[in-house]
Amino acid sequence: MKVEKIHKAQNGYIMLFVVLVLLVGGIALLRIYVGAFMIFAALFMCAGFVLVNPNSSRVLLLFGKYMGTIKENGLFWANPLYTKKRISLRASNFDSERLKVNDKLGNPIMISTILVWRVTNTYKAAFDVDDYQNFVRVQTDAAVRKLASMYPYDNFADEGLDEDITLRSSVNEVSEALEQELQERLSMAGLEVLEARIGYLAYAQEIANAMLKRQQATAIVAARHKIVEGAVSMVEMALEELSKKNLVNLDDERKSAMVSNLMVVLCSDKDVSPIVNAGSLNH
Numbered sequence: 586m587k588v589e590k591i592h593k594a595q596n597g598y599i600m601l602f603v604v605l606v607l608l609v610g611g612i613a614l615l616r617i618y619v620g621a622f623m624i625f626a627a628l629f630m631c632a633g634f635v636l637v638n639p640n641s642s643r644v645l646l647l648f649g650k651y652m653g654t655i656k657e658n659g660l661f662w663a664n665p666l667y668t669k670k671r672i673s674l675r676a677s678n679f680d681s682e683r684l685k686v687n688d689k690l691g692n693p694i695m696i697s698t699i700l701v702w703r704v705t706n707t708y709k710a711a712f713d714v715d716d717y718q719n720f721v722r723v724q725t726d727a728a729v730r731k732l733a734s735m736y737p738y739d740n741f742a743d744e745g746l747d748e749d750i751t752l753r754s755s756v757n758e759v760s761e762a763l764e765q766e767l768q769e770r771l772s773m774a775g776l777e778v779l780e781a782r783i784g785y786l787a788y789a790q791e792i793a794n795a796m797l798k799r800q801q802a803t804a805i806v807a808a809r810h811k812i813v814e815g816a817v818s819m820v821e822m823a824l825e826e827l828s829k830k831n832l833v834n835l836d837d838e839r840k841s842a843m844v845s846n847l848m849v850v851l852c853s854d855k856d857v858s859p860i861v862n863a864g865s866l867n868h
Contacts, residue, residue, distance in 0.1 A: 589708040589775075592645055592653025597634055597660030604630050632665035642704075644670040644711045654707045672710055676703045676779055681725050683785055686733040688752065693789035694738050696752070698729050698763065699782050706775025714774045724770040732763050738788065752786055759783060820844055 607627035614620030635643055637658045645652040646668040655661060656674070663669070679700040688694050702721060704710045710717040739753050750758045764781045771778060824843075 587651060587708060587712075589706050590651070590653040592655050592663070594635060594655050594661035594663045597636075597662045600630065600633070600662035601660070629665055630662075633662045633667070635661045635663055635669055637661065640673065640675045642672050642674055642707050644672055644707050646670070651708065651712070656707075670711060672704055672707050674704055674707075676701055679721055679725060680784060681722070681729060684726060684729060684733075685789055686730050688733050689735060689737045692738055693791065694733060694752075695785065695787050695789055696729055696733050696783060697785040698725060699780075699784040700725055700767065701779040701781070702767075702771065702776050703779060704775060705777045709773065709775030717774045717776065720774050721771065721776065725767065728763065728766045728770055732759065732766060735762070738786075752783070756783075 604627045607623045607630070611620045611623030611625075611627060614623065635655060637643055637655050637660075639658045641658065643655045645655065645663060647664065647666060652664075652667060654672075655663070679702065681697045681700070683695050683697045685693060685695055700721070704717070714720045733752065736750055736752050736755070736759065739751050749755075752759055760780075760782045763783070764778050767781050768778045
């Protein structure tokens with residue numbers, strides 16, 4: 586298998602001077618055949634000039650044979666018969682389309698990714714794949730589909746489905762897995778993955794409302810659990826303080842009534858309206 590080969594081209598400024606000398610000499614000697622030949626040679630040599638911008642390259646072919654790649658920026662001159670294919674070495678962004686896929690639990694989700702990549706091997710990018718830019722798009726979609734099937738969107742601990750890595754919460758772990766998957770796929774085209782992250786993630790429209798209600802219910806249950814836990818501690822503290830200071834002697838029945846009233850007041854999600862008892866404790 587052939588690999589990338591760096592081509593050392595001639596200095597373009599020197600060859601530009603040679604072309605100008607041939608052109609001027611040919612015009613001066615135009616009346617004889619030598620002048621015509623010099624002008625033809627100068628025009629033919631003009632096809633050999635190659636301008637390479639920073640972070641760019643030119644792949645050289647001679648009748649279908651790979652001759653090398655010019656990666657150094659500047660003005661150069663190569664064989665005029667070479668075919669010169671431009672390949673950018675700059676970092677490129679690719680924002681994939683939002684794909685509808687199923688996560689590990691089978692829930693339909695919408696997902697897209699943002700990929701930063703660049704060409705590192707011009708030979709592979711030019712000859713091992715048909716169109717390396719289209720190759721990036723297709724392989725990115727395939728990698729995102731595979732990634733989504735490996736992890737659930739979110740944890741469902743109440744149903745016994747508690748996962749260590751999820752698409753929503755484990756951003757670093759998911760991004761690392763996506764980068765590794767994409768690098769394995771794109772390496773055959775001579776491409777390097779600089780960064781890959783999920784750009785959009787949401788439940789599909791048909792289950793989005795149901796999942797939103799489920800998340801709200803989970804949050805309400807967790808909040809109620811915290812409220813009840815705090816209310817029990819407050820009631821316990823109130824009974825202990827009353828007992829220590831001997832402010833009121835309460836039997837078991839009155840303690841039960843007091844605990845019930847305090848729990849209602851502390852755990853209610855609305856403001857309570859207390860009724861003041863102006864009589865004795867027995868009424």
